[in-house]
Amino acid sequence: MQYDINKFFKAISDPNRVKIMELLKDGELNVSEICKHFDMKQPSISHHLNILKNAEIVKDRKVGKEVYYYLNKICITNCCGTFQNRFAEE
Amino acid sequence: MQYDINKFFKAISDPNRVKIMELLKDGELNVSEICKHFDMKQPSISHHLNILKNAEIVKDRKVGKEVYYYLNKICITNCCGTFQNRFAEE
DNA sequence: TATATACATAGAAATATATCTATATGTTGC
DNA sequence: GCAACATATAGATATATTTCTATGTATATA
Numbered sequence: 001m002q003y004d005i006n007k008f009f010k011a012i013s014d015p016n017r018v019k020i021m022e023l024l025k026d027g028e029l030n031v032s033e034i035c036k037h038f039d040m041k042q043p044s045i046s047h048h049l050n051i052l053k054n055a056e057i058v059k060d061r062k063v064g065k066e067v068y069y070y071l072n073k074i075c076i077t078n079c080c081g082t083f084q085n086r087f088a089e090e
Numbered sequence: 091m092q093y094d095i096n097k098f099f100k101a102i103s104d105p106n107r108v109k110i111m112e113l114l115k116d117g118e119l120n121v122s123e124i125c126k127h128f129d130m131k132q133p134s135i136s137h138h139l140n141i142l143k144n145a146e147i148v149k150d151r152k153v154g155k156e157v158y159y160y161l162n163k164i165c166i167t168n169c170c171g172t173f174q175n176r177f178a179e180e
Numbered sequence: 181t182a183t184a185t186a187c188a189t190a191g192a193a194a195t196a197t198a199t200c201t202a203t204a205t206g207t208t209g210c
Numbered sequence: 211g212c213a214a215c216a217t218a219t220a221g222a223t224a225t226a227t228t229t230c231t232a233t234g235t236a237t238a239t240a
Contacts, residue, residue: 006105012173013103014198015096025177031217044199046218065207065216073177080174083102087115087166104228121187134229136188155186155237 003056008079011055016040017048021071024058028070093146098169101145106130107138111161114148118160 012018016038023029023037035045049069052058057076058069102108106128113119113127125135139159142148147166148159 006103006108009099009103009108013096013099016198018096018099021177032215040198041200042217043201043219047198050218062206067217071177073179076177077174080170084167084170084174087111087161087163089163106228122185130228131230132187133189133231137228140188152236157187 003075003079005079005082007055008057008075009083011051011057014048014051017052020045020048020052020069021057021076024069024071028061028068030063030066030068032066034069093165093169095169095172097145098147098165099173101141101147104138104141107142110135110138110142110159111147111166114159114161118151118158120153120156120158122156124159 012021019037020034023034031042031045031049034049035042038045049058049060053060053069055075056072059072060067060069062068102111109127110124113124121132121135121139124139125132128135139148139150143150143159145165146162149162150157150159152158
């Protein structure tokens with residue numbers, strides 16, 4: 001799979017989104033659970049989740065009324081690795 | 091040295107700045123030389139260089155009238171590595 | 181010293197992004 | 211089917227970022 005590295009970096013350039021990623025580090029959470037950790041309103045969280053999802057940093061699965069988000073760790077490893085290699089000394 | 095990882099990602103979230111980094115990959119360039127590769131005006135380039143410098147992604151040295159910019163590769167390796175590790179499977 | 185060159189800084193305008201309120205959609209349980 | 215709940219979407223507003231023009235500063239040179 002080929003990730004859009006520019007989308008990736010745009011996504012993680014917001015500390016709120018990195019904080020969401022931190023929350024998902026140890027397993028999936030639904031939107032309400034994520035909201036509890038922020039002062040923002042739910043639609044703002046949805047907006048950030050959508051940006052993360054678009055960058056393929058998170059994926060989601062629906063369970064009844066709830067939507068659980070979880071990290072796509074391979075995307076993170078891949079994008080960081082690719083970028084790092086691009087500027088590494090040979 | 092401890093880099094500000096949020097500043098780092100904010101800096102590389104703009105494709106123009108990543109392009110500047112690419113240009114500096116194989117050695118230093120002065121501002122005029124960098125400008126030649128863009129449609130932007132010189133003050134805009136200076137602005138981007140300043141953001142990169144603030145994030146410690148580039149450093150500069152003055153040679154007469156010219157200012158040469160060069161990559162601080164250790165910063166790139168360090169920030170990408172740190173971030174990647176933060177979300178890696180253990 | 182006056183002029184040209186290279187770059188930086190200030191401030192305005194255009195554009196993009198984040199956040200909010202209001203509301204729509206989909207699911208569950210009565 | 212209806213009410214309640216979880217989340218998403220629409221659209222407005224606030225804020226941040228990018229880019230520009232105009233100008234300042236430092237260095238080199240005639």
